[in-house]
Amino acid sequence: MNHFSSVRDVPDLKQLLETALAVKQHPHAWHQLGKHKTLGLVFFNSSLRTRMSSQRAAYNLGMNTIVLNVSSDSWQLEFADGAVMRHDKAEHIRDAAPVMGQYCDLIGIRAFAGLQDREADYREEVLEAFKQYAGVPIISLESATLHPLQSFADLITIEMHKRSSRPRVVLSWAPHPRALPQAVANSFAEWMLRAEVELVITHPEGYELDPRFTQGAEVEYDQRKAFEGADFVYAKNWSSYTHYGQILTQSEGWMIDAEKMALTRQAFFMHCLPVRRNVVVADAVIDSPQSLATEQAANRVVSMQTVLKSMLEQGVASN
Amino acid sequence: MNHFSSVRDVPDLKQLLETALAVKQHPHAWHQLGKHKTLGLVFFNSSLRTRMSSQRAAYNLGMNTIVLNVSSDSWQLEFADGAVMRHDKAEHIRDAAPVMGQYCDLIGIRAFAGLQDREADYREEVLEAFKQYAGVPIISLESATLHPLQSFADLITIEMHKRSSRPRVVLSWAPHPRALPQAVANSFAEWMLRAEVELVITHPEGYELDPRFTQGAEVEYDQRKAFEGADFVYAKNWSSYTHYGQILTQSEGWMIDAEKMALTRQAFFMHCLPVRRNVVVADAVIDSPQSLATEQAANRVVSMQTVLKSMLEQGVASN
Amino acid sequence: MNHFSSVRDVPDLKQLLETALAVKQHPHAWHQLGKHKTLGLVFFNSSLRTRMSSQRAAYNLGMNTIVLNVSSDSWQLEFADGAVMRHDKAEHIRDAAPVMGQYCDLIGIRAFAGLQDREADYREEVLEAFKQYAGVPIISLESATLHPLQSFADLITIEMHKRSSRPRVVLSWAPHPRALPQAVANSFAEWMLRAEVELVITHPEGYELDPRFTQGAEVEYDQRKAFEGADFVYAKNWSSYTHYGQILTQSEGWMIDAEKMALTRQAFFMHCLPVRRNVVVADAVIDSPQSLATEQAANRVVSMQTVLKSMLEQGVASN
Numbered sequence: 026m027n028h029f030s031s032v033r034d035v036p037d038l039k040q041l042l043e044t045a046l047a048v049k050q051h052p053h054a055w056h057q058l059g060k061h062k063t064l065g066l067v068f069f070n071s072s073l074r075t076r077m078s079s080q081r082a083a084y085n086l087g088m089n090t091i092v093l094n095v096s097s098d099s100w101q102l103e104f105a106d107g108a109v110m111r112h113d114k115a116e117h118i119r120d121a122a123p124v125m126g127q128y129c130d131l132i133g134i135r136a137f138a139g140l141q142d143r144e145a146d147y148r149e150e151v152l153e154a155f156k157q158y159a160g161v162p163i164i165s166l167e168s169a170t171l172h173p174l175q176s177f178a179d180l181i182t183i184e185m186h187k188r189s190s191r192p193r194v195v196l197s198w199a200p201h202p203r204a205l206p207q208a209v210a211n212s213f214a215e216w217m218l219r220a221e222v223e224l225v226i227t228h229p230e231g232y233e234l235d236p237r238f239t240q241g242a243e244v245e246y247d248q249r250k251a252f253e254g255a256d257f258v259y260a261k262n263w264s265s266y267t268h269y270g271q272i273l274t275q276s277e278g279w280m281i282d283a284e285k286m287a288l289t290r291q292a293f294f295m296h297c298l299p300v301r302r303n304v305v306v307a308d309a310v311i312d313s314p315q316s317l318a319t320e321q322a323a324n325r326v327v328s329m330q331t332v333l334k335s336m337l338e339q340g341v342a343s344n
Numbered sequence: 345m346n347h348f349s350s351v352r353d354v355p356d357l358k359q360l361l362e363t364a365l366a367v368k369q370h371p372h373a374w375h376q377l378g379k380h381k382t383l384g385l386v387f388f389n390s391s392l393r394t395r396m397s398s399q400r401a402a403y404n405l406g407m408n409t410i411v412l413n414v415s416s417d418s419w420q421l422e423f424a425d426g427a428v429m430r431h432d433k434a435e436h437i438r439d440a441a442p443v444m445g446q447y448c449d450l451i452g453i454r455a456f457a458g459l460q461d462r463e464a465d466y467r468e469e470v471l472e473a474f475k476q477y478a479g480v481p482i483i484s485l486e487s488a489t490l491h492p493l494q495s496f497a498d499l500i501t502i503e504m505h506k507r508s509s510r511p512r513v514v515l516s517w518a519p520h521p522r523a524l525p526q527a528v529a530n531s532f533a534e535w536m537l538r539a540e541v542e543l544v545i546t547h548p549e550g551y552e553l554d555p556r557f558t559q560g561a562e563v564e565y566d567q568r569k570a571f572e573g574a575d576f577v578y579a580k581n582w583s584s585y586t587h588y589g590q591i592l593t594q595s596e597g598w599m600i601d602a603e604k605m606a607l608t609r610q611a612f613f614m615h616c617l618p619v620r621r622n623v624v625v626a627d628a629v630i631d632s633p634q635s636l637a638t639e640q641a642a643n644r645v646v647s648m649q650t651v652l653k654s655m656l657e658q659g660v661a662s663n
Numbered sequence: 664m665n666h667f668s669s670v671r672d673v674p675d676l677k678q679l680l681e682t683a684l685a686v687k688q689h690p691h692a693w694h695q696l697g698k699h700k701t702l703g704l705v706f707f708n709s710s711l712r713t714r715m716s717s718q719r720a721a722y723n724l725g726m727n728t729i730v731l732n733v734s735s736d737s738w739q740l741e742f743a744d745g746a747v748m749r750h751d752k753a754e755h756i757r758d759a760a761p762v763m764g765q766y767c768d769l770i771g772i773r774a775f776a777g778l779q780d781r782e783a784d785y786r787e788e789v790l791e792a793f794k795q796y797a798g799v800p801i802i803s804l805e806s807a808t809l810h811p812l813q814s815f816a817d818l819i820t821i822e823m824h825k826r827s828s829r830p831r832v833v834l835s836w837a838p839h840p841r842a843l844p845q846a847v848a849n850s851f852a853e854w855m856l857r858a859e860v861e862l863v864i865t866h867p868e869g870y871e872l873d874p875r876f877t878q879g880a881e882v883e884y885d886q887r888k889a890f891e892g893a894d895f896v897y898a899k900n901w902s903s904y905t906h907y908g909q910i911l912t913q914s915e916g917w918m919i920d921a922e923k924m925a926l927t928r929q930a931f932f933m934h935c936l937p938v939r940r941n942v943v944v945a946d947a948v949i950d951s952p953q954s955l956a957t958e959q960a961a962n963r964v965v966s967m968q969t970v971l972k973s974m975l976e977q978g979v980a981s982n
Contacts, residue, residue, distance in 0.1 A: 053380050061691050063719055073418035073440065077410050077447040081382055084408040089722040091715050097416060097735060099711035100937065109941040111840045116937030120949070120956060121711065124936065127961035128715040202430045298443065299419065299435030303428040311439070318439060323446035372699050392737035392759065396729050396766040400701055403727040416735060521749045617762065618738065618754030622747040630758070637758060642765035 026339070028156050029332045030149075030165040031173055032216045045181050045324075045331040052085045052330065058337050059088030065129030066092045066166065069136040069151060074298060074322050075166045075174070079133055082329035086337065091129060104150050118151075122158035130341045131162050131333065138169035138206040140270030146170065146206075147235070162336050164329075170235075172208045174332065175297050176216035178324035182317050183222065183257055186293055191221055192256035193290070197248060198228030199305040200276050201262035209297050210263045211238040218242060227251035231273045235266050248279060255289040260296050260306055282307040286315070293317050345658070347475050348651050349468075349484040350492055351535045364500050364643075364650040371404045371649065377656050378407030384448030385411045385485065388455040388470060393617060393641050394485045394493070398452055401648035405656065410448060423469050437470075441477035449660045450652065451478055454485035457525040459589030465489065465525075466554070481655050483648075489554075491527045493651065494616050495535035497643035501636050502541065502576055505612055510540055511575035512609070516567060517547030518624040519595050520581035528616050529582045530557040537561060546570035550592045554585050567598060574608040579615050579625055601626040605634070612636050664977070666794050667970045668787075668803040669811055670854045683819050683962075683969040690723045690968065696975050697726030703767030704730045704804065707774040707789060712936060712960050713804045713812070717771055720967035724975065729767060742788050756789075760796035768979045769800050769971065776807035776844040778908030784808065784844075785873070800974050802967075808873075810846045812970065813935050814854035816962035820955050821860065821895055824931055829859055830894035831928070835886060836866030837943040838914050839900035847935050848901045849876040856880060865889035869911045873904050886917060893927040898934050898944055920945040924953070931955050 064083045103114035136151035146169040217224040224242040245251040383402045422433035455470035465488040536543040543561040564570040702721045741752035774789035784807040855862040862880040883889040932954045
């Protein structure tokens with residue numbers, strides 16, 4: 026892996042998953058691997074799980090960390106080539122990224138979709154600029170269109186709880202008061218489509234995801250029908266891809282509650298967090314023993330540590 | 345100690361104080377104890393001493409640290425059970441706390457009183473939620489009603505400077521332009537009442553503290569009379585507990601100055617900092633050789649390190 | 664060196680430069696030197712390079728770091744002696760600095776010029792207060808009037824690329840949309856005047872720097888003439904020192920472009936970053952192979968690590 030920003034960057038998913046299970050069992054077994062190495066964590070957006078789990082993963086490998094909150098610690102960055110920088114942006118990514126690459130051996134980047142301009146978001150302007158200019162491996166901490174560390178943690182969680190060789194996994198749209206990116210849903214789809222699962226996506230009409238990520242998944246517009254026989258229900262809101270960034274309908278009937286979960290094969294409930302309780306999911310579901318939400322979050326250390334370990338082992342040029 | 349949020353959590357105060365004196369003398373003697381352990385420091389409010397001294401204490405024990413400024417790094421948390429989360433709060437403490445407990449072996453929490461609703465503040469909603477849901481030991485970095493790491497540092501400081509076996513310690517209210525919580529005063533009172541000192545509390549009428557913390561202390565409304573024979577004068581402002589959160593009077597006559605200190609038995613001056621100079625205390629007093637303010641702050645490393653050491657030694661389940 | 668805030672603090676510049684070259688070659692050779700030592704990094708202003716390079720330098724020496732963003736993490740500090748602190752400032756530097764000195768073995772301070780009051784800025788109120796009250800060595804991370812870690816990194820960069828024993832180094836003013844301090848320019852001048860270079864300063868009339876820093880440099884008001892025969896062109900904007908803090912003219916003709924660089928002896932282009940592209944310098948120049956901007960930034964780790972190493976070796980009293 027030169028970079029880690031999609032499942033498409035993973036040469037052998039089965040092997041990566043096996044490594045993850047070993048890391049989960051023995052988190053401190055490689056605590057010398059990251060000696061003298063520094064992980065930079067660059068946030069263009071807020072973070073709780075990613076911020077904390079990435080630091081913990083680095084510490085488990087003996088790495089140091091440097092955290093940069095771009096807007097509060099430094100200043101706004103310019104991404105447009107040829108810009109005449111007379112206005113509010115004080116530094117160009119062409120200058121900032123190579124410098125960060127001199128200070129850090131590996132860099133994680135969080136940069137969400139703006140949800141104003143679909144083409145710009147799906148071009149992954151920020152992430153791609155870091156890949157192009159930083160000169161060191163880049164790890165996505167959730168980009169405009171994907172959240173691979175979350176999806177990898179989700180896969181680890183499913184692997185540990187599956188009760189059949191090919192479980193039925195239902196990705197269900199759920200309501201939310203604010204317009205959210207499609208990143209978690211896109212990413213979950215592309216990871217599941219490469220794993221040993223049967224993926225069903227259910228959402229109201231108008232919330233179809235970009236087919237580049239969902240090709241091969243079954244789409245079922247009837248949520249109750251989708252839940253029948255499910256082994257895992259993965260809840261997530263996203264705003265419309267076709268009517269880009271819009272909330273089409275409140276669709277409150279789509280909240281996941283105990284009555285709907287009763288349609289499944291005693292399915293596990295999954296969510297990447299943060300979650301709006303009693304909007305996305307009823308308390309009774311997320312507080313039930315079938316909820317894997319905390320365990321998914323715990324596996325964020327495992328997914329990050331596995332990616333870091335793989336990159337360190339393949340040899341990061343020492344700064 | 346399962347948690348550390350009050351002197352009531354300390355099984356043997358005398359022994360803890362002895363450990364503190366050993367830690368002060370040999371700060372690096374246990375630098376292997378915290379190996380592979382991570383301390384989370386979660387701030388709902390600003391901090392200078394607590395932030396820096398807690399990190400230093402962790403480093404002295406070989407621990408890693410993760411700092412989270414809740415409002416600027418992540419988002420607002422919901423604490424109400426059963427809330428329908430349609431508004432500004434993006435995550436519930438029931439989800440956030442267990443996740444942090446997966447990433448950190450011990451968690452420090454700073455969450456001040458809001459001073460609007462006495463019942464809510466004195467219920468310690470935030471601190472108690474972390475204790476209930478995080479699944480790891482919680483250390484108060486100043487809660488709504490108490491500041492035990494400060495009081496413990498104060499006790500260490502008194503222990504090192506006392507000139508008699510049972511010194512007279514005067515906690516004196518002092519003026520302040522803003523309404524402040526009662527936490528430092530409550531906490532100092534409950535620690536002193538369990539130590540080998542004679543505690544006198546002096547304040548204008550209307551500033552009586554919650555008797556749950558002060559039961560057994562002498563209260564003297566005449567500040568000058570209280571100062572007579574004092575070995576230590578501990579200055580602190582607090583807003584009214586009975587007229588909750590209110591500033592009852594400017595009471596500028598209560599500032600601590602050299603003339604008042606002359607009434608004492610050459611008392612040491614103490615304050616937890618930050619302090620409003622020439623409002624709470626005159627420059628001449630805090631700049632005098634009798635001032636222990638910097639030493640109290642230095643002992644914040646000792647109190648935190650002693651608490652961390654005790655928790656690590658009793659065995660923190662490894663994440 | 665008791666403190667590091669100017670080249671005047673360096674007892675032997677030639678020796679410091681030799682140490683820097685050794686540090687650059689073997690960054691991890693002294694990774695035990697900083698054991699049990701903590702570097703505090705205190706920011707009154709934004710930072711990207713300084714923040715990240717200082718942490719990396721500390722890690723390379725095995726030191727721990729504590730970062731404090733004064734305004735967002737804590738509160739505003741008072742610097743005026745005798746102030747009656749009734750207003751917005753919650754703590755006096757006379758109390759805050761000694762406390763930080765108890766928690767950190769060395770402290771770096773960033774505090775820019777306010778550009779309102781020349782006397783106040785050039786008194787270096789913040790930096791000098793830390794030197795006076797902290798009780799530990801202070802390292803300037805850019806003060807109101809100087810930026811010595813940048814200048815030292817610049818000198819290292821020039822040393823590694825010079826093609827003659829006494830290269831011609833041109834410090835050129837360049838346009839900028841905002842009023843900037845004189846710190847980088849002042850500092851570059853005082854370092855170059857002590858190094859084996861010929862220093863020429865070029866700027867529009869009215870932008871003369873404080874002669875205390877530039878005494879001995881040639882000043883040439885004609886930018887093109889100054890560039891003739893240059894080996895290094897160092898671009899930087901600053902606001903007027905005589906008409907303090909003012910932008911006298913947009914002077915866009917002063918942007919550094921390829922046509923002007925053609926007047927030089929194939930000079931290297933230098934800038935401390937962040938830079939406003941196509942305002943200060945044309946893309947074609949900063950993207951050319953002659954640009955040393957990224958390398959200067961990389962050498963910020965080297966300059967900081969060299970200063971830390973020197974201070975640690977001369978013996979920092981252990982906290």
